[in-house]
Amino acid sequence: QVQVVESGGGLVQAGGSLRLSCTASGLRFDVSVMGWFRQAPGKEREGVSCIPWSGGRTHYADSVKGRFTASRDNAKSTVYLQMDSLKPEDEAMYYCAAARRGGCTVVNGAPIASDFPYWGQGTQVTVSS
Numbered sequence: 001q002v003q004v005v006e007s008g009g010g011l012v013q014a015g016g017s018l019r020l021s022c023t024a025s026g027l028r029f030d031v032s033v034m035g036w037f038r039q040a041p042g043k044e045r046e047g048v049s050c051i052p053w054s055g056g057r058t059h060y061a062d063s064v065k066g067r068f069t070a071s072r073d074n075a076k077s078t079v080y081l082q083m084d085s086l087k088p089e090d091e092a093m094y095y096c097a098a099a100r101r102g103g104c105t106v107v108n109g110a111p112i113a114s115d116f117p118y119w120g121q122g123t124q125v126t127v128s129s
Contacts, residue, residue, distance in 0.1 A: 099117060
């Protein structure tokens, strides 16, 4: 079966950086679109970034544009989310998701959660002010 596993979360000061990693197995990673999402307590899940199978045009929510960078290494079946200039409002559980298709469908740059059938358990990012 498909497994998605995130890692790399932790505690960081505001203005700092973290890099999240996500590996996916059980599917053809090199032809799968990958998405990053986050959910803060009491808030709805929010799409953060979508990276197509090619790693080409990557999409970002307005809230993270210019600060977060998604990338992928298809040889390692891994996608990354480099998070710079972190703010307290970035604090959330971050989820990686996969779908067996190549491209991204986004709304204002943010991926749509219902488009992704396979999800990881999440990794916590805590930003101290």
